[in-house]
Amino acid sequence: MIRIPCPFCGTRDHSEFSYGGDGSIKYPALDAPMEDWHDAVFQRENICGRQVETWHHVNGCRMWLLVERDTMTHEIHSVRPAHPDMAQALEVTA
């Protein structure tokens, strides 16, 4: 079991979360060229090692998180809210 330290709920089993995917993907502007959309939707670097990914704490606070995790050892390096304003607000209160 991977244990994920949720910034809102504390450390929880990964079975409380649902996995999103590669967190480094940024969707382009709606009117961006088709190739940009193709790459964002279909192309993955599929890193073996540390990668940033999205996880949804679906059976907890229901927040989307950005988790930096090693895809070989499953070690978690950092967790922050996916929403940038939320991340900033947490930093201010901390």
Added chain:
Amino acid sequence: MTRFSAWNVFWQGMSGQKGWSRQWRDPEPKPHYDVVIIGGGLHGLATAYYLAKNHGIHNIAVLEKGWIGGGNAGRNTTIVRSNYTQPGNREFYEHSLKLWEELSHELNYNVMFSQRSHITLLHSPGAIDAASRNYNIMRLTGNDDAEIWSLERLKEAAPHLNYDATARFPIMGAAVHKRAGTARHDAVIWGYARAADQLGIDIIQNCEVTGITRDGSRVTGVETSRGRISTYKLGLAVAGSSSRLWSLAGMRHLPIESHKLQAFVSEPLKPLLDQVVVFGMGGAHFYISQSDKGGMVFGGDLDWYKSYAQKGNLPIVQDVAEAAMSVLPCLGRVRLLRHWSGVVDMSMDGSHFISKTPLDNLYLNAGWNYGGFKATPASGTYFADLIANDRPHRVVANHDLKRFERGIQLDERGAGPDPKLHG
């Protein structure tokens, strides 16, 4: 090498089994090959075999970092079927099934292909309608072995399933693919290795590819743990490691994520289940068959997050055990013998790639999700054809890396571009 035949088995039995020779050589790598295939799994070995047999290319090396069959080839649950419906996949898997039916003769090696039927359990009128549509597509395109069974017929064929009317998901019928079944995975690996070796192909084990050298858009060779090897053409068939080899060739992105899939085998039991049975309902997924040794071989969903570790997680063990109990409650007291996992390359639409690449003489065989065992003979045939002729065969014309750019997705489940959903 001694051919396998009834006479030879008899004769060796009479003469103390002393006349058998080794099944394939253990050659030193040569400095150059016309074709190098990376990956000594089913797809790499089958490709090398068909390159020699169908295309007359014999100066070939298959490079394997560990031992052949140590990857997914030796980890899968051996289900062979062709009940796919997407154009391209339909023809591909049906051709594969036809090749399976002749494979033991073709390779002079008993791969123990057992066409015991593949039963998909149906639990609602809607599921029966959907399965009828799919199995009618199969019937209209050459599979008269596709049938929809009533509950009565199913009870006769598979009496030990949970037919309780108060089950959470009572069984209402089944979709049955009668020519489907299982084979012995190790035998398939050994059979292809032996047959390829006989055609002059060098199978080089303990040879990890650590670099791919290029001259502009041409591949010139590979760096390996056993030295440099130059080649005219390079084929990648490394299953769960596709993205890693892709980056060794100096490229970054593939429509693939690596995930891990677990499988289980129980202690041997007396004959209990004559078919492959599949249960998929309400988010649960479970499939089971009984091996010739009697072990119940089963599995379910992948681990739900990307991973390169060949080590499964426990929540899936629990899920699979729960599904097992709901389908075959009589398994409750059976002990688990072994449990393992393999890293599979899940693609964005759940279908594979047999494709040219941005590099002139690099070819990619990847994206097998969890269904690449059944694909082996067709995968080898069409990948060899692509490498030999430098153009895709009609059947795999849409199995290229550029299909998404053309707006084509071969998405059997209609799950969309999320690799983990294509189980």
